[in-house]
Amino acid sequence: MTHVGIIGAGHIGSAVARGLVAQGHQVAISNSRGPETLSDLVAELGENAQAMTAKDAAAFGEWVVVTIPLKAIDGLPVDELAGKFVVDTNNYYWERDGHIAELDEKKTTTSRMLQERLPQSTVVKGFNHIPAADILTDGAPAGTPDRRALATSSDSADAVTFITKIYDDFGFDTVNVGGLDESWRVERDQPAYVVRQTADELRENLARAER
DSSP states (O other): OOEEEEEOOSHHHHHHHHHHHHTTOEEEEEOSSOGGGGHHHHHHHOTTEEEOOHHHHHHHOSEEEEOSOGGGGGGSOHHHHTTSEEEEOOOOOHHHHOOOHHHHTTSOOHHHHHHHHOTTSEEEEOSOSSOHHHHTTSOOOTTOTTOOEEEEOBSOHHHHHHHHHHHHHHTOEEEEOOSGGGGGGGSTTSTTTTOOOOHHHHHHHHHHOOO
């Protein structure tokens, strides 16, 4: 059992929270509107969940999931996330985030941007290319034929090992894309994005990615 902070209570954040609580973890979840707006969600999640501010959720978590719009990452609490694994679920949607020249020009990745925002944290990509509704319904025990696979990306081998265990707990195999600069291969409009795929199929789709 660990203490997990979740910054962002949208579809992905809520689904991950449900899974973690079911696994016995203690979860603190936050949103941009304040803890009082999360009372219904916390009541549904049960006694292992509580609502906090983003700063308090970041401090609470031994590791933290950041699942907020890319345009909001400059507001993240840097000091409270220092020294922790930070799971980045984000993708770039210019329609929501506004155009970001470095991303439009393929000069960086969303996860690299988050890592630069959190220089004392260790960012690892996770849960960014699966529909929220599938997170709690599409997992299977290890060794199951045609088990679904999810990709990850990090500059840290320890972070990849960490997220591999988290994925396995949710019922998914893991494929490592490489460092954060390669994380574009599993983002929006790429072959591996939001499709069900085994580990072998995911590797093929990652190889087919074009920037």
